[in-house]
Amino acid sequence: MKLGLIGYPIQHSLSPWIHKHFLEQINQEGQYQLYETSGDKFSEVVEEMKCGGLKGFNVTVPYKQTIIPYLDELDSYAKQIGAVNTVVFENNKWIGYNTDGLGYVQAVKDQYPGLFTGDKKVLILGAGGAARGIFYALCQQDFQKIDIANRTMEKAIALKDLNQREEIETDCFTFAEAEIKVNNYDLIVQTTSVGTNEDLSVLSLEKLTDTSVVSDIVYQPLTTTFLQQAKDKGARIHRGHTMLLYQAKLAFQKWSGQTVTVTELMKELEKQ
Ligand code: ATR
16 A cells, blocks of 8 residues: 655655655555655646545655645545645545544543533634644534634634534634633644743643643654643643544544554654
């Protein structure tokens, strides 16, 4: 089974390691090739991939929207979010999916199933591409409230429109406004790139109480400064490498039609 990843930059991607492990789990010969592509070569490389006998491929930054016109169909999830991270060659058609948000929800549910019962309240920090997938996927669950805080308010307001369920309330805040409300939430999800390989966090968790779960999709470092602040307040944490593994699991299952597990990979990453 030939698979691949298109994006830029991707030399340090963990995806080849993850998918090689999944191929071994199902005893399937295959390869997962990196197609690192700068903007002016994008069309050419996509055409090369489509003619290369691939079963499918992943799409990452900055091409999750750029890829859409090159596909024959989008599933309803990818259409709503407006971004594709997984492409599958099915019945002679290239079909776009998005497994980021669902992967996130499965990763949190696995660790904290109790969060998904009894009308809990969620705060999402950030309103970019990653936040879109996560917000949409969380809106399919039974939360009472899913608020959004972002540096650019217009982007938070635009994201709010993705919520089509009237029973889930959504308010938008600046980070300064959110900072004084953090004690109101059962789950706080950090989706911005702030904290990636840097000792910074997007807002202070000074007011956090120990009943909350704090989640960060950044996985380098594995425990970000933001998560360390949450731990210091006695809160439970959820780390970003789990989302990385679950979005890959869901993509691989679409390509192979078989179920794989992330347990071993999670242990390996947590050794670091
Ligand atoms: P991704 O696909 O990783 O979500 P993105 O679409 O560029 O990337 O979104 C990045 C998110 O991080 C946005 O919410 C962005 O805030 P703006 O909407 O105001 O741009 C947020 N972000 C990035 N750098 C930031 C910073 N230094 N401070 C606060 N927010 C930041």
